[in-house]
Amino acid sequence: MISSLHNEKVKALMALMNKPRERKERGLFICEGPKVYLEAVKAGLVDSVYVSDSFRGRNDDIAPEAEIMSDDVFEKVSGTVTPQGVLTVTKMPEYTLEGLLSGKYKGDRPKDTLNLIILEDVRDPGNIGTIIRTAEGAGMDAVIMSQGCVDVFNPKVVRSTMGTIFRMPFIYVKDFQGTLDELQKAGTRLYAAYLPGSEDYRAVSNEDYAGKGVIIGNEANGLTRETAEKADVRVRIPMDGKVESLNAAVAASLLMYEIRRSRA
Template identity: 30%
Template sequence: MTPLSAANARVKEARKLSRRSVRTERRLFIADGPKAVEGALGVPGCVQEIFATEAGAETYASVLADQQVTLVDDRAMAGLSDSVTPAGVVALCRFLDVPLADIVGPLVVICADVRDPGNAGTVIRCADAAGASGVILAGDSVDLYNPKTIRASVGSVFHLPVAIERDPQAAVKAAKAAGLTVLAADMHGTADLFTADDLLVRPTAWLMGNEAWGLPAELAATADEIVSIPIFGKAESLNLSTAAALCLYASARAQRG
């Protein structure tokens, strides 16, 4: 078949998903690149359509095996992909966030007002790697379906439950109702991450704040305990995703020990 051009109606409609309002209205988003497409294909019913260039379809034949693929030309792919150098394959996917009540288990992370898509995606990836049972994007957090968030998760968004909750305090209440101890990560905490195994061994929800201003005092006050990560050098603070990785792995070590 002749590859579809950028002027094709289907391509134009898919390209509109670059806007959050359109994604929200249609409950559809674009998974960009072979890792994301492979992850999406692992979720039954997630993928609605796959677009690929002829070169992309050939390069990622193992990922696309037995899948129906719509071929597009390079210009059309450039419009569909958020990458500077498109890999040549994207998938049109249905939303996959879960209800807040579905985020249960021994290790959860609540991100409150996280604005950077790279940070949000990296936290999801770290939570997945640490064996967490879910992530909650709360408050005015970045859109889960922002292409940069999806890309930064490196596929983890497709096999780790993620909930979206507008009210951070509701997320904290839900975690407590599920029997989780809520630990707020804050540089002014009274507990030290390195000596807090009595806390870390419990089923836990880590509460992480905004990249620039951290956790609001009123939200931090809803936690069961505030935990700080010791800084031994001269750095003022840690990047959000780095702090989340340290906290999640400290909990994973304690819980699995």
């Protein structure tokens, strides 16, 4: 049983939890909980597993290969108030824009029929995780992110995806503007969520295009003008009272479900 914070494996786990550079260099990240462990197993991405002593005492059949860790050490590594008892060191899923457009991830779907959520510099881990989770529920084909978005392998992001991180393709792109051009050339109609937008957000479902992409901007500053002007349509979500804008994840959810409604 691992019972010391000075154990080399514990130090390695803490580095993966807290250091994005460590995750990137090793190609590994950590997810928590028995359900997410099972998702990682299905995806074939498990590197190693650790369980708390109390969890093993209650669950003999989950992650039998796991190393056991004392409860106090496990709690320190987990960093959560109520640890779920399982930490899975997981290999990073790998997706590319080329793979997406070639139909690699969605059963050879034509590239002009893809439905996408596109994020520019979204920084809040909870927002990114919620958007990835909602994207699966709304039937999106992928999440595309600028380099300015938060690290999707941040433990807070992983936690809020509730396992969706193993099922929903997500792609970071270096050339965000060039990617928008490429998507438009592939036949994707782009809708920018933009406060000065002239079209009601329901235009997303009203227009008859097979491939649609919704672009959501930074929580504080919204979309850059360059991105907004590149979109085919700039849409706004009506607001009552003194509210100026919606949370990024809420706005993204509304617009993704408008895409879903257009397919119904």
